[in-house]
Amino acid sequence: MKPFTRFASRVVALPNRNVDTDQIIPARFLKTTTKEGLDRQLFHDWRYDAEGHPRPDFVLNQPRARGAQILLAGDNFGCGSSREHAPWALTQFGFRAVISTSFADIFRQNSLKNSLLPVIVPADVHQELFALVERDPEMTLAVDLAGQKLEMPGGRAVEFPIDPFSRQCLLDGVDELGYILQHLPAIEEFEAGRAVPINTLAG
């Protein structure tokens, strides 16, 4: 993974609550065996009509979405299926951060593993951001992970929570598997100290 650096970008606002991963990428696109080419399928059924033409009223099809790296989303974003195709599709489209009041657990974990930063903000800031984007679609926000803050228009900063481990992994571009592999001796010791409950290869 590449180190996660400070960036500033326009914001795509999608206020729907409880956006599930079936909306982020519908299940029929999960028959792929690779990670590539998922950006066109992002929000597919909201983004394209029955003939496959872009729906002009959907935010990702509007000029303001071009090049945007921040998605401002409704509460409980990413609920439902565990498909990591959701953060793959979001990052391939170009998003590097999603801002919401809350994220579903599995989606949040999957995002962190793909350098997609889930930014949790309080409800009042969340509402303020929607209002700001509505007023000025060209508005930019800066995301500063090292400083754990969103830099709002006018220079105000809003801090956001993230656990120190995830933060460091993102900043350093370290992937978790590499970290786990460093603990192989502890894993071996753990395994040596307990009976194996099952053997899927037997019987």
Next chain:
Amino acid sequence: MSKPRTIIEKVWDSHVVHEQPGAPALLYIDLHLVHEVTSPQAFQGLRERGLKVRRPDLTIATADHSIPTTDRSLPIVDPIAAKQLAQLEANCAEFGIRCLGVHSDRQGIVHVIGPELGLTQPGMTVVCGDSHTATHGAFGALAFGVGTSEVEHVLATQCLLQRRSKTFRVQVEGALRPGVSAKDIILALIARIGAGGGTASVFEYCGPAIRALSMEERMTVCNMSIEGGARAGLIAPDDTTFNYLCGRPHAPKAKAWDEALERWRGLPTDEGAAYDREVTLDGSALEPMITFGTNPGMGIPITAPVPDPARVGDANERESLAKALAYMDLQGGKPLLGRPINTVFIGSCTNGRISDLRAAAGLLKGRKVNPQVRVLVVPGSQEVKREAAAEGLPEIFRAAGAEWREPGCSMCIAMNGDQLQPGEYSVSTSNRNFEGRQGKGGRTFLASPLTAAACAITGVVTDVRTLL
């Protein structure tokens, strides 16, 4: 005296390999279930890093999501699905994993076959690249869904980096009335707490109404924990659990069984243990439930009217409700009862087990499904299919006018060609009513197998109690 602990903490504590301040714990995984959709990129990751599967003996694979539910002796029509299914078998062969694939007599939905093989056992940690892994919590296991990166981590190391979850006790008092089932308990819970109500938590389901459930019913409840936002949900093991497990192919035998039993009896939550959150439902007051909207939290007792956005105070919530009703083409304030439907789907990891099929068949026996309604009955596994055949259930379904199909996820996720047409309504025993979940533009009412069977007969949304 050590501090009293919940079963959630006991299972967690006994699987921590390593923990250091400021970092998540390294958690050992006892059973890793693999399927065709969320694993190919994980195997590719292993290849790129030159890693092996650390514990093939704790790993098992099956084909369920994209597999057709039509005649298995025929070639698979969809070339992309066929490629994905072939890829699973090739990956398993390459990495030494047992695969209960397309032609196995043990193939089935991953959350149906783990328990029926006796692989899922109390006190275990279980993961799968599938959010309904919580199903296995019915045995007192800590079981949760993971993404493909985490599938790769477990394949390579048998471990995951995890943070301790909050504990959330769901107490269900009383006894269920006739026509009310396990599915109605979980739909009522999610309607109460909302689709995100259990985020960052693990549920423990307790109370007399839970104790009275069979293992299959407990799996139905735990299965939908994720629909309430909880990554896992579990039920402390008891004699119901042990009786179900005893004699299953992978359950411990003889002396090992006795030792396991002693261990398992120490798992239930200690007297006086504290939970971070608690909620209580009165099981004796529950009615058959049905969802009306586009997330599983949008559920009502079947006799109730659809909520009216005009009566919702919170602006965000009003807008969400209005959007959902627009998608569903429903009007707030009107009842769902009597509303015509197009399709009934009986199956899935929520309700595709033998007791679910028995419940549906019990109602359909000697009756006909409404000629306007397509009814798909999809057993959860080859074993469920065999059990059903031995009991004459396929004949009952066929005589009633329903389709009896091969095992798989089928119309729960609509990846395999089993799907709704745009605008159609289904009553489905599955777990998700998201927009397009059962086919682009399709509209889903989630309900129990009994309710689904009742709707199949009448062709409209029906209170099963009127047919009992």
